[in-house]
Amino acid sequence: MTPAAVTTLGLVAATLTTISFLPQVLRTLRTRDTRSISVGMYAAFVAGVGLWLVHGVLTQDVPIVVANAITLVLSGTVFLLKLRYG
Template identity: 50%
Template structure:
């Protein structure tokens, strides 16, 4: 049996777990409880996971990290705009 299905299940669950928080943050624009340093490092880390997935040709890793990168980047942008507006 091909263990690739494990990657698909893991990628789906971890990406889906991130979606509700991303939607809530993007809709509410409330970033008071979010660390800028954490999100910056997290977003860069996701980009590296994507690159690693590309180097392996692992579709579960590629697709899940593209989705997570887009969502994390959106939150990071909202966070940066809020920090800038706060002065």
């Protein structure tokens, strides 16, 4: 595979995994219902995504940076709503 093809593959994978959070964010914003969301899982996930973002920046890996920056915003939103609404 060419480097461009590898980057494209990474961007497609990043897009799919990142947009998978959108329904949860929208539902949580709409209903404010966070009872079934695990605070521990989201705390670990947000921390992990933040570290992946740092890794991507340090390695200058565009798909990792883009995906994790967006995922951090989306999952961070759910995490903050969970902390706010319990």
